[in-house]
Amino acid sequence: MNILGVETTCDETSLALVQDGVKVLHETTVSQILKHRQYGGVVPDLGAREHLTNLQSIGDEFMREINDHKIDAVAVAAKIGLPPAVQVGEAYAAGLAKSLNVPLIPVNHAVAHIWGTWIDQKFETKPEFPFLGLIVSGGHSQIVQFDSPTSYEVLGDTLDDAVGEAFDKVAAMLKLPYPGGPEVEAMAQLGDELSIKFPIPLKDDDTLNLSFSGLKTAVRNYIAAEEGKYDEKTRKFFVGDVCASFQLSAFTAIANKVLKAMQETKIHELVIGGGVACNQRLVDVLFNRIGEAHQFDLYVPSKQYCTDNASLIAGYAYNLAEEI
Ligand code: KG4
Ligand code: ZN
DSSP states (O other), X not given: OEXXXXXXXXXXXXXXXEETTTEEEEEEEEEOHHHHHTTTSOOHHHHHHHHHHHHHHHHHHHHHHTTTSXXXXXXXXXXXXXXXXXXXXXXXXXXXXXXXXXXXXXXXHHHHHHHGGGTTOOOSOXXXXXXXXXXXXXXXXXXXXXXXXXXXXXXXOBOSSOHHHHHHHHHHHTTOOSSHHHHHHHHHTTSOTTSSOOOOXXXXXXXXXXXXXHHHHHHHHHHHHHGGGOOTTTHHHHHHHHHHHHHHHHHHHHHHHHHHHHHHHOOOEEEEESGGGGOHHHHHHHHHHHHTTOOOEEEOXXXXXXXXXXXXXXXXXXXXXXXX
């Protein structure tokens, strides 16, 4: 079954044709990052305008490229995301589905990130249901129990800033460009993650929720107090220490809650997804923190399918298609 995916929820305009939920036959993704960088983050109305322009410029070419393939359904990232941007994709996908005379499958973008893990990858094993999903993106930090593709329960939710959002804000405080996650990860290599003791968010909290705004404020206060002590030459080590120490606190908070979720649910299979899943330190901290207490299986998407694209939308929709 071939599903055509449409993704416009944030700053990527993406179209993809995916076979049986895992094999990408064709994908075109245009990033708006450079357009938003000057504003230090995504501007929703600018994003919506850019999606319209991008869809016009890539749409016809994309349809020509996939001309030889049959299309069984159109999937679109719906509801979750920046409203004006999401609406552009929804309208475009509805038009496509109508003109192709195939069903339209609206999907939850955040949940689709978990299904991005199977795209173009060869795992020796796959988790059985139920498994735990960790969604770590610019908009979400969630721990979700999946009993099936459509039956899932959010065990722990984003209380304030999502973890990717906190990375973007910390990067901005350090004058690193948007999106901040990859910049913070790169600068952290220069630093010592044990050099600054930032708080570990919700360390003694009883829930599985995640919060990063207190940590963000602690980083802001530290930068304000210490920044002046460094000159141009030594500044990169200051930035490195802040990035590395921030990263360790954020990821320890996540690992603590995932460990708690595993203890409570007795489920030891974890699938991660979303832009922050690109970060190697997250994977290491999860192994270090949880591996000591439990044997567990971790499934991580390939870097390309951590961040937003239409392949993961089509990939998840394949699992919903039998229900429509
Ligand atoms: O999943 P995604 O592409 O978009 C949303 O659905 O939000 O995630 C984007 C987020 C941004 O906040 C970005 O800074 C973060 O993922 N990100 C990272 C890394 N790469 C992207 N965060 C930490 N480390 C990275 N290597
Ligand atoms: Zn996303």
